[in-house]
Amino acid sequence: MTVMSYLSAIGAAQREAMDADDRVIIIGEDVEANVYGTTGGGKSRSIEGDFLQRYGKNRIRNTPISEEGIVGAAAGAAMTGLRPIVDLSYSSFLYMAMDQFVNQVAKNRYMFGGQASMPVVFRSAMFYGLNTGAHHSDRPYPMFMNVPGLKIIAPATPADAKGLLRSAVDSDDPVLSFEACLLWSTKEDVDEDEFWVPLGVARTAREGTDVTVVAISSSVPEAVAAAEELAKEGVSVEVIDPRTLVPLDRNAILRSVAKTGRLVVAEPAHRTCGAAAEISALVAEEIFDSLRAPIIRVTAPDMQIPFSPSLEKQMYPTKASIAAAIRRVVDLPALEPVAAAV
Amino acid sequence: MTVMSYLSAIGAAQREAMDADDRVIIIGEDVEANVYGTTGGGKSRSIEGDFLQRYGKNRIRNTPISEEGIVGAAAGAAMTGLRPIVDLSYSSFLYMAMDQFVNQVAKNRYMFGGQASMPVVFRSAMFYGLNTGAHHSDRPYPMFMNVPGLKIIAPATPADAKGLLRSAVDSDDPVLSFEACLLWSTKEDVDEDEFWVPLGVARTAREGTDVTVVAISSSVPEAVAAAEELAKEGVSVEVIDPRTLVPLDRNAILRSVAKTGRLVVAEPAHRTCGAAAEISALVAEEIFDSLRAPIIRVTAPDMQIPFSPSLEKQMYPTKASIAAAIRRVVDLPALEPVAAAV
Amino acid sequence: MAELARDTLREMQLRMLRIRAFDERASKMVKRGHIPGTVHTSIGQEAQVVGATMALGTGDYMSGNHRSHGHPIGKGSPLGPLMAELVGKATGVCKGKGGSLHLADFAVGSLGESGIVGSSIPIANGAALSSKVLNNGKVALAFFGDGAANQGVLYESMNMAGVWDLPMIFLCENNQYALSTPAHTVTSGIISERAAGFGMPGIRVEEGQDVLAVYDAVSAAVARARAGDGPTLVEVITYRYNEHSEGLKLGTDYRNADEREAWLKKDPIVLFRQYLASQGFSEEELDGLQATALAEVDAAVAFSDASPYPDLSVAFDDLYTDKESVA
Amino acid sequence: MAELARDTLREMQLRMLRIRAFDERASKMVKRGHIPGTVHTSIGQEAQVVGATMALGTGDYMSGNHRSHGHPIGKGSPLGPLMAELVGKATGVCKGKGGSLHLADFAVGSLGESGIVGSSIPIANGAALSSKVLNNGKVALAFFGDGAANQGVLYESMNMAGVWDLPMIFLCENNQYALSTPAHTVTSGIISERAAGFGMPGIRVEEGQDVLAVYDAVSAAVARARAGDGPTLVEVITYRYNEHSEGLKLGTDYRNADEREAWLKKDPIVLFRQYLASQGFSEEELDGLQATALAEVDAAVAFSDASPYPDLSVAFDDLYTDKESVA
């Protein structure tokens, strides 16, 4: 075990995957200079772990700014013997390649009757909460959840960032990884040996019996903090982190809500047709009879992200807004109004 | 009143809008030759109503195949004095322009503090159920519902196709229109004079007291047929057609479910993070106490669309699959198993 | 022009005849309702298709578009599973899941046809990248139309191929129309001349109905690619005889009858038959090729007819490599 | 070279000085935490920005990118609301909702800067289309970098502008790097030479630090556009002095110090000052311009300082034209 940040855990997983299999290559903008911190040891080639030194230009493919061409090329390469990891830097840039994601990456295997497989990972960071305005701040994973054929991970801890990425690279299906910049500097003890966190298995971040909070990405630590707060008032909150959004660990969620009878879902994405809607609908359909209170979603509002710090801070779920939702489902009186996400 | 098909109602609305305002122009592939049947009277220039004859090349802009460039240009034109109607033919081609939709069309007004307005309509047809394989068959409106700043219509009848499109063109905000090829030939009496169906107002397609079915696009006639079937067994089904998906007429849905206590949502989109999930979550949060049964979603499964007719036919909600869901929520015994959409 | 073996010349004509016979049959089957949906034929464009595919080796890669049957046939894919795919049978090359727009036969390097215009170009580019990374000597070719030449992803792909010297051929099938739209009304400049700005040779084959002219141009590009010298853009001028797709009836005279007549006179199969005769092929042998092609198509239809439709349940296979991932 | 009025020459230098002073101040404010997020300065690129913007009329349209402040300043936007926007104040040109990456000042034809590389190019193209349709004589210009020149949407836009003879200028700010990536490593061919294949003139301004060279090239393109002769691609060779964005520290020596030194010697403001002196501008007058620019920036900062942050509630305005549409 060693203390690792979320960001360096991703770098470690990439290095392990590159070492383990020559077919793994990295494709992306500015990967050669390690601009985003996951393809090297530091700012200089001479620092140990520099990917270009280690793997050479043949496997570290620094690209033009051509997201659609990059994603398509990675798909074609994956169909013909490589296992690319594509670094798309920020999630807001994925739209440039949407056609390739939906019409090629997600559909090819199915349309071609299973002839193709598509072992490729697309990494990107959700760069919200950092006052960069609407273009850089998107959290677009829900729209990809509506596209059958993709797998989607959204790690919330360093260990999961490492272990899920290894599983993603080893998957013969395409995986999109949505990382959260707000978590980049989070640290914890992580195994420095290889390990894999299986896709499709949720993590119980905290056990409890009164309310289930399903929380996604950077909402996980907020939910855990809210749970700790509520524990002081005698409310026992279970926090489930799905970790993989497709395939979703439905059983873990249903089991928990069947036990607690109450559900709050917290995520940083926009509200309408988000992952929270999906999880709510799943529960309302499958275990309606266990439910003892309304299902509350705590999400970003259906609003683009404003630049001004004074405006942006209220856009995402916080400990306070999640706690308020929990209070509501257990019929505790509300505290002073939370100027927070709906 | 005159009998009009869904497709010719769209054509009529376009003609009225072009006549009413010189700033309205039509941009799209193959619009000059009226390939998709909404920019002319028929197959020949000489047939009355040919748009090129009527409005000239300046206002009928036949484009290269460059969806991203087209959508962006329409956005730029809308920000500088025109009110374009963009014909993108099939909904599966929208992905090509996803960046423009999300990062420019939806965000500009907000990012620029209200300086820009974006009066532009993007029309496309969902070409499913017609054995054209996975590329042409998408029904991608849910992913656009997750993008604040867009308005979305999905007319299910000729009259709504005409009236909603007029409102869309008159809106100062961007509107995406998702039309259903399966409804193109549907006919009904439609006012040949100008009329507007307001955005954000649902239509009660059928009144009832026992169960609410919220149905979208081509699922509306299937839901009405299911309702008629169930009426014979003494079950009174209310069918609500939201017509506009953004803004959604939440009140109409909540009012109906508050009355019936039971909800089935039917739509042709993929299941995960679909509009049905949103509507289910809305109800489970807002009027949980009125609910007397699980909320059932009847949708396309999370599967790409197979080509073979023998496979494709089971992919979308049908009268039978909707009826089965209704039976489930009113505790009627199931009929023989429906080999239908989940 | 390279001296070609008699076998190669014969095979060229046979593949053109196969495409013609296959597409003529498919056209009839659409009109009779035996093929669901629609198909886009390559009738008239056989020289362009076969000249290009035969310049590739079987191990080389290829991606294509909606005008889809010619490409795998030209690449050597057997007709039975292709025809069964068009009909939607379980024995189809894609198990009935793809249909006409989505043929793919990985056994002959066909990585898939695409119903989305322009969308499969980067797929071939990626195959060229994997060839480069794995150093396996393979070449990749992307077929696309004059219409697709206005999709931005083409230029992203050309640039990337140029920068990395990928073994790649960008093959523009300029049949002068994109659906109802004449190329000259929506194309600024000349497609082949776009290559220069992206640092690669751009070749325009004006005699696109001459299979050897196409073959020579593409062979040169393949040689360049295989030598590690990078990509080439080849634009071939050709013509489709039929409507954009079978069953479709376009109006407003977007192309005129005289023009079509003129092109019919330059039929690639007739032209090449004359050439083969001049090279000492007997009339008998040439008739035999035609008969072979027709017989193969008959057999393909029989194969399809005898095949079952897929079972309902298989609709839920093949999305992922593991079944559990499906909700 | 056109004879320019003294006023025009003075204004050119003043706008370059404004950009320099504004961006130097902004850089400091980022490092001190007075501006949230980051900014991308145009320091070193002032000639390219001002030469282009001053070739346009105030009524003409423009779109830009993440290297964003120079464009509206060059187009004549007042500094106060721009600075307030960078800080996130309610009096910002976008009410604090945009920030550095999303400046827009419709009053001077600035249709918005874009944080997404390449994404605003078609916006300007659409403005050119509306000018054409409405026949109002306006011209539109899109600023984008050498990095953005590999985004496909540029070529879709160039083709469309070419086909429709739109009054459009594609202005490539080739500062030779995209973030950490040297242009020559990711660009196949030469950007300006890509124009020919899209049927339009492509002009390369090698002397991109000479504001008059840029002004002349863009003025010719504007004249062409206004005459109805269609679009032009203008590539300007320039250099950014600072790191890609303020606060960012890139490693691995992606560009070398010597190179930077050489470019610093060709500083556009110094060069133009020399030229102005040679044209009879007094040292006093030239110093005065500098003082004016600095004073304007001071005033802009004071304006921003004195302005309130937006009220929490306004975050929920301006998405739609009507409020009811918000869920």
Ligand SMILES: Cc1ncc(C[n+]2csc(CCOP(=O)(O)OP(=O)(O)O)c2C)c(N)n1
């Ligand atoms: C992205 C996209 N836009 C539009 C279409 C509709 N469409 C199908 S084929 C076609 C014309 C294609 O022309 P071209 O590339 O020249 O190929 P051709 O049919 O002439 O062989 C169009 C517009 C599509 N399938 N995909």
Ligand SMILES: Cc1ncc(C[n+]2csc(CCOP(=O)(O)OP(=O)(O)O)c2C)c(N)n1
């Ligand atoms: C679509 C997209 N891809 C990547 C980025 C990240 N990014 C921001 S600026 C930049 C470099 C842009 O280079 P260039 O166009 O030359 O402009 P310059 O910064 O040199 O002025 C990159 C890669 C982005 N913002 N948008």
Ligand SMILES: [Mg+2]
């Ligand atoms: Mg064509």
Ligand SMILES: [Mg+2]
């Ligand atoms: Mg640059």
